[in-house]
Amino acid sequence: MIVYRSIHDLRAALDAERAHAKTIGLVPTMGALHAGHMSLLAQSVEHNDLTVCSLFVNPIQFNNPEDLKKYPINEVADFAMLESNGCDIVFAPDQGEMYGEEIGLKMNFGVLESVLEGEFRPGHFSGVGVVVSKLFNIVQPHRAYFGQKDLQQLAIIRKLTRDLNFPIQIVGIPIMREANGLAMSSRNMRLSDAQRDIAAQLYVAMSSIKEDLDRNVPIEKSIALAKDSLRHMEGIQLEYMEIVDSDTMQPVSKIENDKNISICAAAFVGEVRIIDNLYIAQNR
Structure with a gap:
């Protein structure tokens, strides 16, 4: 495994x-790697001749400066995990290498970024769009791999790829979960064992909605019951829970099996914000 810090050096190596005629897969990450990231890496290693994993904590996608300060960083452990799981190249630039002296570029994704995560994290998806566009331009992969835990981000990246005509296949990888159902996330490192069990209740609540819908309980009632159960639970503060079209993130009033439909939710457990989602109907 080779580590590059320089855009110029990485481009030269990939051009060679x-x-x-080698195919290239890209796994973009912000480090603090876990088994969920490794599931993305495994798919890239299987389907491409060469896999590049980026490690870069992108400052412009954090709308909360305190969240950026507390983001876990352990480059040595990340490198070891990547090498043992078959990564070929790591791109680990610093902020100056990625953005120069001034970060001025912004992106707008219209209604797709004004709901759910976009409503609660203004500017977040602009930052995601900018860094992903830069990585696509630098690496020029044939395929890029993203986790479905960040479902709205995945929809944004699919739109970005279409709108900017990147010749890249976007591959969404299913959520990896802890034994208690908690979606794997780098931010879970900041949770105590007790808080992890509390955080897992978000998945329990979404699962109960899916079970209700399978029994033809109306959408409004099933969401209300799940929200009520979380409202009475100590240690978790729900931010949102909605049933949406997985591609547009717009609310739906009925389940249609020819559409991609998901439950999306976010909550605070202590100071840590967690997000999760669960497919109800999947047509992809």
Whole structure:
């Protein structure tokens, strides 16, 4: 495994590989890696000749400066995990390498970024769009791999890829969960064992909605019951819970099996914000 810090050096290395007609997979990350990231890496290693994993904590996607300060960083552990799981190249630039002296570029994704995460994290998806566009331009992969835990982000990246005509296949990888159902996330490192069990109740609540819908309970009633159960639970503060079209993030009033429909939710457990989602109907 080779680590590059420089855009110029990485491009030169990848140009040499492309000259031999090798396919390239990209796994963008912010580090603090876990088994969920490794599931993305495994898919890339299986389907491409060469896999590049980026490690870069992107400052412009944090709307809360305190969240950025507390983001867990352990580059040595990340490198070891990537090497043992078959990564070929790591791109680990600093902020100056990625953005120069001034970060001025912004992106707008319209209604897709004004709901759910976009409503509670203004500017977040602009930052995601900018850094992903830069990584796509730098690496020029054939395929790029993203976890479905960040479902709205995945929808944003699919739109970005279409709108900017990137010749890249976007591959969504299912959520990896802890034994108690909690979606794996780098931020889970900031939770105590007791808080992890509390955080897992978000998944329990979403699962109960899915079970209700399978029994033809109306959408409004099933969501109300789940929200009520969380409202009476100590240690968790629900921010939102909605049933939406997985591609547009717009609310739906009925379940249609020819559409991609999901339950999306966010909550605070202590000072840690967690997000999760669960497919109800999947047509992809």
